[in-house]
Amino acid sequence: MTRGNRLSGVFGLFGVFGSFSLSGKSGERGEMSYKRVTQKIIDKLESITGRENVLTKEEDIEPYSHDETPQLKFSPEVVVKVKDTSQVHQLLALCNKEKIPITPRGGGTGVTGGAVPVKGGVVLSFEKMNQIKDIDIENQMVVVQPGVINGNLQRELEKEGLFYPVNPASMDSCTIGGNVAESSSGANAVKYGGTKEYVCGIKAVLPSGELIKAGGKLVKNATDYRLIQLITGSEGTLAAITEIILRTVPLPETRVDLIVPVNKLSTVKNIISKIWQEKIIPASIEYIDELTIKITKDFVQQPPSLPVAHHYLLIGVDGKEERVTKDIEILGQICMDEKVEDVLVAEDRPAREKLWKLRQSIRDALLKFSLTMVEEDIVVPRSKITEFVEKINQVCSEYSLTAGVFGHLGDGNVHLNLLKTSSCQDEWEKKVKKALDKLFKIAISMGGKISGEHGIGLVKKAYLPLVMSPAEIDIIRKTKLTFDPNNILNPGKIFDL
Ligand SMILES: Cc1cc2nc3c(=O)[nH]c(=O)nc-3n(C[C@H](O)[C@H](O)[C@H](O)COP(=O)(O)OP(=O)(O)OC[C@H]3O[C@@H](n4cnc5c(N)ncnc54)[C@H](O)[C@@H]3O)c2cc1C
Incomplete structure (x- = not known):
């Protein structure tokens, strides 16, 4: 067990979070008083899950000190891998009795710091409960x-x-x-x-x-x-x-995916409106902007060849063969009416997988391209989504910020990735903060929220009061206290108690 290890809260963008040290006696960590993991506790943990499922060495616990959120790292004191519900029951009962913070963890792919043990303590890993x-x-x-x-x-x-x-x-x-x-x-x-x-x-x-x-x-x-x-x-x-x-x-009988390259956002809006008017419900309507496509094509091996355009829609339809054929015909007509040429149709599995590989590689590509990035997943009513993307472009240009914009346009959910390519960190952070303040307010005025799917976690909690009234926050706070009066389960996330 590495005791007295320093927990580093590296990112601190906007000064919301700082680093803290465990190299003292047990005591205050934030608003609640927690105890440290002692050798006696480790012995008890080992008796619950077996010694091989309790990690304490620095090199073993390092992978559990972060998720996929850029520049965010806090070390747990111990990682415990559970195998069944009974072990989880014993573990939580122990942590509750001893007032030790415990943070559940799945694959660690979260992008808002949800699985990062900001108060130290135990990381409860579910990786072995995979049946x-x-x-x-x-x-x-x-x-x-x-x-x-x-x-x-x-x-x-x-x-x-x-x-x-x-x-x-x-x-x-x-x-x-x-x-x-x-x-x-x-x-x-x-x-x-x-x-x-x-x-x-x-x-x-x-x-x-x-x-x-x-x-x-x-x-x-x-x-x-x-x-x-x-x-x-x-x-x-x-x-x-x-x-x-x-x-x-x-399982749908068949699926076809289309890449629709478009030069104007107004055309994107028209295409989506017409899809609804025609009563087609595609499985997916994804959006990718020009910069994001370029960066991702440079990143993946053997990218699909795509025509140059300012905006791309990736539309997938699935269902019974006959229905899908009909939907594709209608989509083709919509594109022709909107004077969109060079629509790519991926019918067989390898072609479809190539397109989706590109889509799924976007985040890694942007992270590799940029020194760091701030990512938002704002959601607005889907009728407002192209207007909101337009606003993103305007605000980014106002603050000279580089952004990779993509996301689930058919759900009104856009991923805005502000990329740090050069310039000084302080100046970039200030510009990012101003741009985001503006964009959150615009989204909220459109009836939107600050997260469509990534959650609040640690990195978005400063913004929660923008979208929830004090009375609403009070309800979730009281709910948390009903479930977890000692605030041991994933403390420090979503809001402060
Ligand atoms: C490249 C990339 C692409 C992504 N694309 C998407 C996307 O398309 N859509 C989307 O919604 N998200 C996306 N995400 C975000 C992320 O993958 C999701 O939030 C995902 O659901 C997290 O799952 P995980 O197993 O990795 O959870 P973790 O990151 O390990 O944990 C996430 C949260 O769940 C809690 N948790 C985990 N397991 C349990 C449990 N058993 N009991 C209680 N709490 C638990 C953790 O405490 C934490 O708060 C993406 C992330 C990356 C890196």
């Missing part, structure tokens, strides 16, 4: 442990002719537990919705160690206070999820 327990074809449901990787679930279900449509771009490394905790979505949300629409049952352990079971293999349930909905999207602050029942849908 698909039951694929129930009759009920079209699947029972999984939280550590199942999203992409692995997709592939297993496909073998049975079933489809779990929630496909975050991180699907090959994020877990279902993390998806539920973040209420994540993917590119298929236009037609199929996000995680919230699929969770029918949850087993979870409360910070006290008590086990709760909400829902079941039920299509309907009007029996409780929507506990499932409360835990889904609670970012690991209310309960540790140990089992999930998900609804699935039949």
